[in-house]
Amino acid sequence: xxxxxxxxxxxxxxxxxxxxxxxxxxxxxxxxxxxxxxxxxxxxxxxxxxxxxxxxxxxxxxxxxxxxxxxxxxxxxxxxxxxxxxxxxxxxxxxxxxxxxxxxxxxxxxxxxxxxxxxxxxxxxxxxxxxxxxxxxxxxxxxxxxxxxxxxxxxxxxxxxxxxxxxxxxxxxxxxxxxxxxxxxxxxxxxxxxxxxxxxxxxxxxxxxxxxxxxxxxxxxxxxxxxxxxxxxxxxxxxxxxxxxxxxxxxxxxxxxxxxxxxxxxxxxxxxxxxxxxxxxxxxxxxxxxxxxxxxxxxxxxxxxxxxxxxxxxxxxxxxxxxxxxxxxxxxxxxxxxxxxxxxxxxxxxxxxxxxxxxxxxxxxxxxxxxxxxxxxxxxxxxxxxxxxxxxxxxxxxxxxxxxxxxxxxxxxxxxxxxxxxxxxxxxxxxxxxxxxxxxxxxxxxxxxxxxxxxxxxxxxxxxxxxx
Amino acid sequence: xxxxxxxxxxxxxxxxxxxxxxxxxxxxxxxxxxxxxxxxxxxxxxxxxxxxxxxxxxxxxxxxxxxxxxxxxxxxxxxxxxxxxxxxxxxxxxxxxxxxxxxxxxxxxxxxxxxxxxxxxxxxxxxxxxxxxxxxxxxxxxxxxxxxxxxxxxxxxxxxxxxxxxxxxxxxxxxxxxxxxxxxxxxxxxxxxxxxxxxxxxxxxxxxxxxxxxxxxxxxxxxxxxxxxxxxxxxxxxxxxxxxxxxxxx
Numbered sequence: 278x279x280x281x282x283x284x285x286x287x288x289x290x291x292x293x294x295x296x297x298x299x300x301x302x303x304x305x306x307x308x309x310x311x312x313x314x315x316x317x318x319x320x321x322x323x324x325x326x327x328x329x330x331x332x333x334x335x336x337x338x339x340x341x342x343x344x345x346x347x348x349x350x351x352x353x354x355x356x357x358x359x360x361x362x363x364x365x366x367x368x369x370x371x372x373x374x375x376x377x378x379x380x381x382x383x384x385x386x387x388x389x390x391x392x393x394x395x396x397x398x399x400x401x402x403x404x405x406x407x408x409x410x411x412x413x414x415x416x417x418x419x420x421x422x423x424x425x426x427x428x429x430x431x432x433x434x435x436x437x438x439x440x441x442x443x444x445x446x447x448x449x450x451x452x453x454x455x456x457x458x459x460x461x462x463x464x465x466x467x468x469x470x471x472x473x474x475x476x477x478x479x480x481x482x483x484x485x486x487x488x489x490x491x492x493x494x495x496x497x498x499x500x501x502x503x504x505x506x507x508x509x510x511x512x513x514x515x516x517x518x519x520x521x522x523x524x525x526x527x528x529x530x531x532x533x534x535x536x537x538x539x540x541x542x543x544x545x546x547x548x549x550x551x552x553x554x555x556x557x558x559x560x561x562x563x564x565x566x567x568x569x570x571x572x573x574x575x576x577x578x579x580x581x582x583x584x585x586x587x588x589x590x591x592x593x594x595x596x597x598x599x600x601x602x603x604x605x606x607x608x609x610x611x612x613x614x615x616x617x618x619x620x621x622x623x624x625x626x627x628x629x630x631x632x633x634x635x636x637x638x639x640x641x642x643x644x645x646x647x648x649x650x651x652x653x654x655x656x657x658x659x660x661x662x663x664x665x666x667x668x669x670x671x672x673x674x675x676x677x678x679x680x681x682x683x684x685x686x687x688x689x690x691x692x693x694x695x696x697x698x699x700x701x702x703x704x705x706x707x708x709x710x711x712x713x714x715x716x717x718x719x720x721x722x723x724x725x726x727x728x729x730x731x732x733x734x735x736x737x738x739x740x741x742x743x744x745x
Numbered sequence: 746x747x748x749x750x751x752x753x754x755x756x757x758x759x760x761x762x763x764x765x766x767x768x769x770x771x772x773x774x775x776x777x778x779x780x781x782x783x784x785x786x787x788x789x790x791x792x793x794x795x796x797x798x799x800x801x802x803x804x805x806x807x808x809x810x811x812x813x814x815x816x817x818x819x820x821x822x823x824x825x826x827x828x829x830x831x832x833x834x835x836x837x838x839x840x841x842x843x844x845x846x847x848x849x850x851x852x853x854x855x856x857x858x859x860x861x862x863x864x865x866x867x868x869x870x871x872x873x874x875x876x877x878x879x880x881x882x883x884x885x886x887x888x889x890x891x892x893x894x895x896x897x898x899x900x901x902x903x904x905x906x907x908x909x910x911x912x913x914x915x916x917x918x919x920x921x922x923x924x925x926x927x928x929x930x931x932x933x934x935x936x937x938x939x940x941x942x943x944x945x946x947x948x949x950x951x952x953x954x955x956x957x958x959x960x961x962x963x964x965x966x967x968x969x970x971x972x973x974x975x976x977x978x979x980x981x982x983x984x985x986x987x988x989x990x991x992x993x994x995x
């Protein structure tokens with residue numbers, strides 16, 4: 278168990294997020310833009326639908342033979358002079374990286390954006406041994422300065438407005454009075470980060486893909502920081518979930534054609550960095566040492582689990598952008614490393630069903646996520662499966678289970694169902710005014726606090742039927 | 746968005762259809778059922794109502810109570826065993842029957858009944874357009890209309906075209922586009938009371954889009970969405986209305 282166990286209930290966290298005007302504005306602007314860009318990108322790309330099917334099929338087939346592909350990858354990375362480490366847990370992954378940092382006498386680590394390192398809480402572990410981690414993706418840099426965590430898989434600072442970033446930079450970088458101008462702010466971040474790139478001993482990245490056949494780690498970025506982090510420091514450590522492996526370069530072409538379109542609506546991201554082991558004799562740039570950390574952390578168990586399909590995830594963030602719940606509450610309210618619809622599944626994968634007792638219900642099951650997912654992961658289906666697990670294992674409150682089981686009894690019996698209608702009609706009497714119910718006590722108030730409820734009809738349709 | 750593929754069929758000489766009224770329409774919106782019955786009879790379709798209907802079990806299914814949902818599905822499948830065609834006034838209930846019943850009852854004695862029912866079940870607009878091939882109706886309401894896609898009908902049954910075809914051919918009606926028509930209204934069954942604040946916040950976005958559309962009436966094919974959207978409009982004392990598709994066709 279590596280994740281923060283959040284103490285306030287989901288509903289409270291969500292309500293707090295709803296009250297944040299800045300968050301609302303930032304989310305609305307960003308997700309609306311992402312949705313439009315994605316739609317346009319695929320609209321101009323007729324082969325996109327076919328490639329999505331193809332990508333899904335590759336993921337399916339690769340996971341069928343994950344062991345073989347991993348063996349190939351390890352052999353090829355080692356052949357290229359790199360080192361491969363297998364970490365069963367987040368703790369093991371941290372230990373591996375901490376050891377590398379210690380052994381190489383590292384003082385500073387530049388990091389390219391990586392959710393895997395967020396998942397294992399790497400920054401804290403590095404700080405504990407006196408290594409300063411510096412996030413170099415602009416969004417990550419912003420939230421590191423703000424001492425926050427990413428609220429989106431690809432746009433970690435999506436919850437901040439440009440005004441908030443200007444204030445943050447002015448205060449934290451001691452450059453008072455900065456304007457809310459993205460160009461100015463980006464230039465300042467660039468200046469600050471350039472120094473760090475030159476000083477750092479350690480470059481830490483994630484991996485969007487690892488190509489088994491060639492031992493290549495692939496990074497997709499827009500700022501070029503991935504390239505800097507993998508070429509300037511003496512040591513490069515790439516951390517990736519085992520499911521990110523793909524068999525061949527031909528497969529890579531399929532994924533690259535749909536990844537950026539799904540994420541940001543770009544045809545391709547600005548940089549696609551392919552890394553093969555450490556610097557070879559005669560090469561001018563690249564690290565002396567290359568390490569690949571392969572992270573299990575609950576993934577391998579799901580090869581045969583209900584969440585298997587979530588191992589297809591490319592971490593593009595498209596499901597977050599289209600999710601009506603995410604668009605209202607943002608990523609932090611989810612309470613764990615991975616937010617949004619896919620994040621609920623990953624939270625369950627990393628932390629077990631207890632962690633999603635409430636979170637599994639943070640979805641109207643509208644299906645927009647499955648529709649947007651480049652590899653068509655059936656997220657709503659798995660959310661329902663998680664809810665089932667939460668019920669079956671007795672994690673759901675017993676009161677809820679009694680309510681639903683009683684409800685089921687009523688639905689199996691037309692007599693009880695008719696009584697139900699009759700009881701409803703009697704019980705609602707004090708609350709009906711002008712044909713509407715504006716306030717109800719107890720549990721029902723959850724509806725009526727913000728919405729009217731129609732009263733149960735004086736005669737149900739089935740009662741009227743004979744006269745029709 | 747892909748549309749359902751089946752081509753419109755010519756109406757059979759005599760059509761018989763069983764109405765699955767659904768719990769929400771039965772209890773809260775009986776007038777929707779009445780409109781459907783009148784409309785279908787007017788088209789020469791004989792409508793039956795298998796007795797003892799309750800609910801399709803979708804709320805149980807979505808909350809993860811699958812054994813309970815299966816027990817309800819078993820009962821419903823048996824009620825409609827003899828129907829040639831079943832019409833459902835809500836996309837979500839139609840989706841439950843078509844999409845989930847076969848899986849819930851797979852391997853049991855009722856597996857065949859569930860599969861047969863799934864094949865014969867139509868959401869109301871689909872039935873008119875794709876089964877009967879009827880698309881020409883007159884409008885029973887004044888003012889511009891905007892169509893809201895219910896999630897289960899659009900993404901679950903891949904049906905965005907049938908209701909739009911009906912609206913586009915509606916005599917005497919002006920139809921305006923609804924921005925974000927494919928976005929959820931925030932209902933989501935038990936979601937609407939588990940996270941009522943989030944549900945309402947999503948609804949507010951839908952209502953703002955409705956206002957921006959210039960329509961005086963929203964049209965939908967799902968009683969769940971209507972309960973949510975009407976509930977929101979009424980609470981805000983809005984002059985705008987939300988009606989079931991069956992309530993505007995004549």
